[in-house]
Amino acid sequence: MYRNKLQTNVILSATIIAIGILLLSLSYSDSSSKFKGVISTIITPLQINIYSLVEPLFTNEPIAPEELVNLNATLTAEIALLRSENIRLSETIYERDMLAALLNYTKLDNVNTYISANVIGKDTSSFLQYVIIDIGTTGGVQRDMPVVTDAGLVGIINEATPRASKVLLVNSDQMAVNVRVQNSRADGVLFGQASKDLRLRYISLDATISAGDLVVTSGLGGSLPANIPVGEIASVRSRAYDVFQEAEVLPLANLDKIEIVMIITDFTTIELKPLISTPIPDDL
Amino acid sequence: MRNIILGLLVIPFLAIFQSTLLPYLNFHDKFKLDLILVIVLSWNLAYPDSESLLWALLGGIMLDALSGTHMGINIISLTIASLIANLAGSRVWSTHIILRITVGITGTAIYYLVYFLLLTTTGWKTDWANIPIENFVRSIMINVFVIILILPTARWLAVKITKRSIDI
Numbered sequence: 436m437y438r439n440k441l442q443t444n445v446i447l448s449a450t451i452i453a454i455g456i457l458l459l460s461l462s463y464s465d466s467s468s469k470f471k472g473v474i475s476t477i478i479t480p481l482q483i484n485i486y487s488l489v490e491p492l493f494t495n496e497p498i499a500p501e502e503l504v505n506l507n508a509t510l511t512a513e514i515a516l517l518r519s520e521n522i523r524l525s526e527t528i529y530e531r532d533m534l535a536a537l538l539n540y541t542k543l544d545n546v547n548t549y550i551s552a553n554v555i556g557k558d559t560s561s562f563l564q565y566v567i568i569d570i571g572t573t574g575g576v577q578r579d580m581p582v583v584t585d586a587g588l589v590g591i592i593n594e595a596t597p598r599a600s601k602v603l604l605v606n607s608d609q610m611a612v613n614v615r616v617q618n619s620r621a622d623g624v625l626f627g628q629a630s631k632d633l634r635l636r637y638i639s640l641d642a643t644i645s646a647g648d649l650v651v652t653s654g655l656g657g658s659l660p661a662n663i664p665v666g667e668i669a670s671v672r673s674r675a676y677d678v679f680q681e682a683e684v685l686p687l688a689n690l691d692k693i694e695i696v697m698i699i700t701d702f703t704t705i706e707l708k709p710l711i712s713t714p715i716p717d718d719l
Numbered sequence: 720m721r722n723i724i725l726g727l728l729v730i731p732f733l734a735i736f737q738s739t740l741l742p743y744l745n746f747h748d749k750f751k752l753d754l755i756l757v758i759v760l761s762w763n764l765a766y767p768d769s770e771s772l773l774w775a776l777l778g779g780i781m782l783d784a785l786s787g788t789h790m791g792i793n794i795i796s797l798t799i800a801s802l803i804a805n806l807a808g809s810r811v812w813s814t815h816i817i818l819r820i821t822v823g824i825t826g827t828a829i830y831y832l833v834y835f836l837l838l839t840t841t842g843w844k845t846d847w848a849n850i851p852i853e854n855f856v857r858s859i860m861i862n863v864f865v866i867i868l869i870l871p872t873a874r875w876l877a878v879k880i881t882k883r884s885i886d887i
Contacts, residue, residue, distance in 0.1 A: 557738060
């Protein structure tokens with residue numbers, strides 16, 4: 436009796452595993468993403484409804500009146516400071532445009548088009564850094580589009596179904612972002628870690644970087660627009676016998692508590708592969 | 720059949736719960752509960768029927784759909800882990816607490832081992848040296864704790880859905 440049951444269970448398990456392997460091998464083709472899309476279409480409305488039901492439980496408590504007064508004073512002072520800086524920057528832009536016109540130099544301003552989305556879920560695995568947002572291909576979202584918050588870069592769209600999309604977060608160990616340290620103009624690559632930290636690598640030893648420096652996207656590689664703030668350097672590791680400097684970076688966006696994100700929809704990833712694989716002509 | 724219907728009713732909601740609500744709970748920063756894994760292991764331990772293995776298929780499909788990994792990875796990992804629980808549940812001493820703890824530990828460990836091996840073979844960059852081991856240990860601890868807690872309810876439910884028959 437037990438032997439028969441064991442046999443049945445093993446056969447059934449083998450069949451399920453075979454289905455899993457089949458789906459896994461199909462995941463490199465369109466059919467698997469269609470299957471995933473169908474499931475996602477079914478569960479997304481359910482997910483949105485459940486999230487909207489419980490969202491009030493997780494939102495922050497209202498701020499006390501005294502705190503609001505203090506916050507108001509701080510923000511008023513900040514507005515005054517930003518106004519004066521705005522005037523100064525407007526003058527700088529005017530001057531830049533004049534000089535650019537004189538030199539016949541054109542450069543597009545970094546003004547992007549955004550669509551906003553709510554975060555309705557996180558990856559079911561504790562070891563992967565993804566969030567699920569409530570907008571998909573029907574809303575104009577496509578794979579590889581950059582995702583930001585008011586604080587800075589959050590990640591990129593990794594998968595888009597008609598009604599929902601998955602965002603690969605910048606602190607995922609699958610992410611590498613070409614960045615620039617704003618003060619020193621030093622280029623480097625920012626890597627996510629399995630521990631969810633950010634590590635800045637390949638910074639030249641000559642570059643002067645220090646804690647508190649702002650890290651922005653460099654636009655190199657063409658996968659992200661330039662000048663999106665990403666993080667702030669927390670500590671620097673620079674040793675004379677190393678080839679490069681390294682730094683720990685704290686993300687500007689709170690990646691553990693993202694509620695609303697914005698997707699940059701007018702940025703097109705530049706495909707560099709054709710350039711890399713250009714064959715050398717025979718006659719050379 | 721009742722077993723499959725129950726799975727179809729329970730698993731999708733719990734998968735959404737795992738994706739939507741659990742990450743926002745305070746304890747989840749320190750102790751990440753793999754709810755679907757725990758439910759599938761507990762159910763196979765409580766009701767070691769062949770149909771219970773289909774919970775792993777269903778749970779795997781849901782987890783894969785809500786995760787950034789390739790389709791199939793969670794199906795395979797969950798099935799292997801649940802087969803262990805299913806075989807252990809078929810034994811006479813399946814009610815013993817030591818068995819629940821053992822199934823919780825081995826089930827979670829095997830699930831993660833298969834999961835990461837499949838991730839690596841499908842081209843996922845897994846930094847084995849920097850995988851936070853303490854997260855694994857915490858996951859195993861919370862999973863075992865929840866299995867111990869919910870197993871009596873799972874057993875009660877298993878008795879309720881079992882067709883009563885007398886073999887003569």
